[in-house]
Amino acid sequence: xxxxxxxxxxxxxxxxxxxxxxxxxxxxxxxxxxxxxxxxxxxxxxxxxxxxxxxxxxxxxxxxxxxxxxxxxxxxxxxxxxxxxxxxxxxxxxxxxxxxxxxxxxxxxxxxxxxxxxxxxxxxxxxxxxxxxxxxxxxxxxxxxxxxxxxxxxxxxxxxxxxxxxxxxxxxxxxxxxxxxxxxxxxxxxxxxxxxxxxxx
Numbered sequence: 001x002x003x004x005x006x007x008x009x010x011x012x013x014x015x016x017x018x019x020x021x022x023x024x025x026x027x028x029x030x031x032x033x034x035x036x037x038x039x040x041x042x043x044x045x046x047x048x049x050x051x052x053x054x055x056x057x058x059x060x061x062x063x064x065x066x067x068x069x070x071x072x073x074x075x076x077x078x079x080x081x082x083x084x085x086x087x088x089x090x091x092x093x094x095x096x097x098x099x100x101x102x103x104x105x106x107x108x109x110x111x112x113x114x115x116x117x118x119x120x121x122x123x124x125x126x127x128x129x130x131x132x133x134x135x136x137x138x139x140x141x142x143x144x145x146x147x148x149x150x151x152x153x154x155x156x157x158x159x160x161x162x163x164x165x166x167x168x169x170x171x172x173x174x175x176x177x178x179x180x181x182x183x184x185x186x187x188x189x190x191x192x193x194x195x196x197x198x199x200x201x
Contacts, residue, residue: 016054018044023061024186032058032111059115060122067125069100070132077136087195093136094167094191098184101171108174129161137163141198150198159198166190 018033022043026035037058041051055061080089101109116123125131136159144150167187174183 012054014052015044019046019051019054020061020064023058024065027061027065028105029110031107032062056121059120062112062115062120062130063122063125066131069104071095071119072100073136074132076160077139086147086149087199088193089140089168090137090163091188091191093140094163095184096186097133097167098187101174102183106175109171110178113172113175117122130156131164134160134164144198149200151200154198159194163191163194166194 004012018041023040026039026043035058037048039047040058044051053147073093073096077089077093080092084092112123112126118124126192138156141150141154141156141159145152170187170190172184173186174181
């Protein structure tokens with residue numbers, strides 16, 4: 001009985017993975033607004049009912065997608081040598097984030113923002129302060145204070161939240177001014193300003 005239950009769980013996980021991978025491929029090739037749940041299930045080789053067992057809607061897939069992206073950020077952060085200064089670390093992870101956003105592409109990012117504004121199912125995960133992304137910035141700010149590079153009076157949560165919010169704001173600017181906006185250049189310039197404010201003089 002236990003083996004049968006395990007087998008069912010593995011099969012369900014494999015089905016969800018196929019649905020997710022099919023949706024991500026469609027997202028990359030068509031843009032989030034240009035395919036339907038019918039397209040996803042056809043590509044994944046599953047029924048529509050099976051799709052709704054795993055996801056409430058097409059937009060619910062975004063939460064899984066963002067979680068995968070956050071894992072990528074975390075892996076990159078963990079690969080940074082320990083002798084790198086917190087200020088350099090801050091710029092490295094921020095540059096990585098902008099590279100990922102640009103790689104995902106304007107069309108997908110724009111649609112993700114539309115989903116956030118509509119509060120579509122699953123998007124609340126992206127706004128959670130418990131996201132790995134916020135935790136990475138908290139860790140860097142804490143490390144900078146401990147090592148004496150950043151000012152001790154800083155509110156760690158406030159600064160780390162601002163880091164994420166500023167990237168989100170700049171990305172929105174990228175969406176409304178695309179293609180006449182250099183996202184990476186503008187974000188890194190802004191983070192230089194942040195560092196000027198939080199570093200000890």
